[in-house]
Amino acid sequence: xxxxxxxxxxxxxxxxxxxxxxxxHVSFTVNExxxxxxxxxxxxxxxxxxxxxxQYHNEVGAKIGGGQILFEGRDVMSFGKKExxxxxxxxxxxxxxxxxxxxxxxxxxxxxxxxxxxxxxGAGKKEARKRAEEIFTFLGIPADRYKAYPHExxxxxxQRIAGGIAIGSNPxxxxxxxxxTALDATVQLQYMQLLKKIQKQTKAxxxxxxxxxxxxxxxxxxxxxxxxxxxxxxxxxxxxxxHPVHPYTKALLEAANPHALKVxxxxxxxxxxxxxxxxxxxxxxxxxxxxxxxxxxQQETGLYADNDGGHFHRCILAAEEKERNAxxxxxxxxxxxxxxxxxx
Amino acid sequence: MPQKMERSKLLExxxxxxxxxxxxxxxxxxxxxxxSDISFDIEEGQTLGLVGESGSGKTxxxxxxxxxxxxxxxxxxxxxxxxxxxxxxxxxxxxxxxxAVFQNPLDSFDPRFKxxxxxxxxxxxxxxxxxxxxxxxxxxxxxMVGLSAEFxxxxxxxxxxxxxxxxxxxRALALGPKLLVLDEPVSALDVSVRxxxxxxxxxxxxxxxxxxxxxSHDIASVRYLCDKIAIIYFGQIVxxxxxxxxxxxxxxxxTKELLKAGVVTELSDNVESVVxxxxxxxxxxxxxxxxxxxxxxxxxxxxxxPTEYKEVEKGHFSTCIHYTI
Numbered sequence: 001x002x003x004x005x006x007x008x009x010x011x012x013x014x015x016x017x018x019x020x021x022x023x024x025h026v027s028f029t030v031n032e033x034x035x036x037x038x039x040x041x042x043x044x045x046x047x048x049x050x051x052x053x054x055q056y057h058n059e060v061g062a063k064i065g066g067g068q069i070l071f072e073g074r075d076v077m078s079f080g081k082k083e084x085x086x087x088x089x090x091x092x093x094x095x096x097x098x099x100x101x102x103x104x105x106x107x108x109x110x111x112x113x114x115x116x117x118x119x120x121x122g123a124g125k126k127e128a129r130k131r132a133e134e135i136f137t138f139l140g141i142p143a144d145r146y147k148a149y150p151h152e153x154x155x156x157x158x159q160r161i162a163g164g165i166a167i168g169s170n171p172x173x174x175x176x177x178x179x180x181t182a183l184d185a186t187v188q189l190q191y192m193q194l195l196k197k198i199q200k201q202t203k204a205x206x207x208x209x210x211x212x213x214x215x216x217x218x219x220x221x222x223x224x225x226x227x228x229x230x231x232x233x234x235x236x237x238x239x240x241x242x243h244p245v246h247p248y249t250k251a252l253l254e255a256a257n258p259h260a261l262k263v264x265x266x267x268x269x270x271x272x273x274x275x276x277x278x279x280x281x282x283x284x285x286x287x288x289x290x291x292x293x294x295x296x297x298q299q300e301t302g303l304y305a306d307n308d309g310g311h312f313h314r315c316i317l318a319a320e321e322k323e324r325n326a327x328x329x330x331x332x333x334x335x336x337x338x339x340x341x342x343x344x
Numbered sequence: 345m346p347q348k349m350e351r352s353k354l355l356e357x358x359x360x361x362x363x364x365x366x367x368x369x370x371x372x373x374x375x376x377x378x379x380s381d382i383s384f385d386i387e388e389g390q391t392l393g394l395v396g397e398s399g400s401g402k403t404x405x406x407x408x409x410x411x412x413x414x415x416x417x418x419x420x421x422x423x424x425x426x427x428x429x430x431x432x433x434x435x436x437x438x439x440x441x442x443x444a445v446f447q448n449p450l451d452s453f454d455p456r457f458k459x460x461x462x463x464x465x466x467x468x469x470x471x472x473x474x475x476x477x478x479x480x481x482x483x484x485x486x487x488m489v490g491l492s493a494e495f496x497x498x499x500x501x502x503x504x505x506x507x508x509x510x511x512x513x514x515r516a517l518a519l520g521p522k523l524l525v526l527d528e529p530v531s532a533l534d535v536s537v538r539x540x541x542x543x544x545x546x547x548x549x550x551x552x553x554x555x556x557x558x559x560s561h562d563i564a565s566v567r568y569l570c571d572k573i574a575i576i577y578f579g580q581i582v583x584x585x586x587x588x589x590x591x592x593x594x595x596x597x598x599t600k601e602l603l604k605a606g607v608v609t610e611l612s613d614n615v616e617s618v619v620x621x622x623x624x625x626x627x628x629x630x631x632x633x634x635x636x637x638x639x640x641x642x643x644x645x646x647x648x649x650p651t652e653y654k655e656v657e658k659g660h661f662s663t664c665i666h667y668t669i
Contacts, residue, residue, distance in 0.1 A: 185602060
């Protein structure tokens, strides 16, 4: 069952020379209890997608230029102020990247966890405190840290608190925006374990956003790869990890390979993503792509299906090759049939 | 750590200890021990990697190395001369030759300076060259780090993280340094850009024979860049050796955990919920600080903190008592 449906979402920043289109016709679905991952480098529109889903885009000065965001079939963009307040933090919770600035330095972390519970579940002070303490035990945080202030805790601990705030209201969807990027390698692993535990316990769906393919691979069943505001590839995690189709996905996997660092030279993706002011309809990765042909600069791209299993990509060349193979196979097949008939 | 090497040592740290007084009032005053007995040295043209998690004392070590803080006890020697004996002129020389690149490039630039001014500033402070020469130098520095000279007239906020880190490296190179202190230069960057910066650092070292002190919690990038690695935990170097030794034959359980964390791709189903926290610096346990997280911990580990280094093989040291030679 689809929990969150994003259809043709366009988010842009007004610019004196036009629109800086940071999210460009992005469509995806997050099903119930599923972990869906969005991966891409910084500036590709991952976080702006999340911000749009949460309807925070006005706060950062962005505008939504089209599309639809449906949560349980309800149109999020038509929500009034009250509905939005219940939606944000209540039905959809968010874990931010930088917890140090996401938490209020003037309140104890325990109070901040209890606050969400009170606001969204209607619990009284004592009840909320009890629930918050349960959450602390669940997260593996010592009970005496309830009265600690954010500056007294380590980064890993704070990130756990942020997780606690998110699950306090029993949300149906948790959006985790780069939850582990600010953490150390060992702590990162612990936190991923915790996220998995959260998902198991609360049965919430998770929309995980990260630039680290490893994090996404560990958590998600399906992933979307974003580049320059567009989804360039989407499919099951295993399939994308094993058979990436789009050159950008391939390069990203190559660059993130931990074993590749033994070599003399790290493989990188040369160049920069394009500036998204009035972006072209042609392939946006063309300038950085090793296999780029002149057609890549001329032809408009669309989403092509790689197979029937929901694996999509945005590479013209791969799509053409598949078509060519298909027709060749068709010819061979036709030839075989003819031979067969002749033999009879 | 006993080290005998033929190549000349550029920087030596000997038994560095760094403590801070924390707490208010005269009753609550405590001492936080951030570094206890750190020793290592960096040879010319060599890269030493300092690896540890946050709170382990990596950044305090950089501050001591850069001379921003004087250590509580111990000695930092640059080219054989102790920093504690430095006079005004020595410091001026030292600060030209030892430069730093920090984690967050946007924080280390003045937002009102154009890139040109950022790059010319170290030159003008030290009265090097005429204005035209400085201008040319700034442009050539940009080209050296793979940016085009036309970027010189832009402001820091106009750049991406990877480009800013290149500018930070260019600024550090302006005075022709001998030692670059790189404090987590790639941890704020994306994987694709991370590789570019690491390649750039590698090329610069080959070209200019600069020594690096590379500080990171990301073990994978350390492998690429470093000749020697020191693993630091709770203000103490727990393992030290060449990159090969550390990666092929890790001794200390903490090193093993770090190496494992870098390559794990699947989460185990049996989910642990215990938080492994680093012990408090104001109230350190009597035993090994890693004991609570250690899979091979025994009673002896909790009784006394092992501080003696055992030489496992030539040039490979560890403090773990569970390794017998």
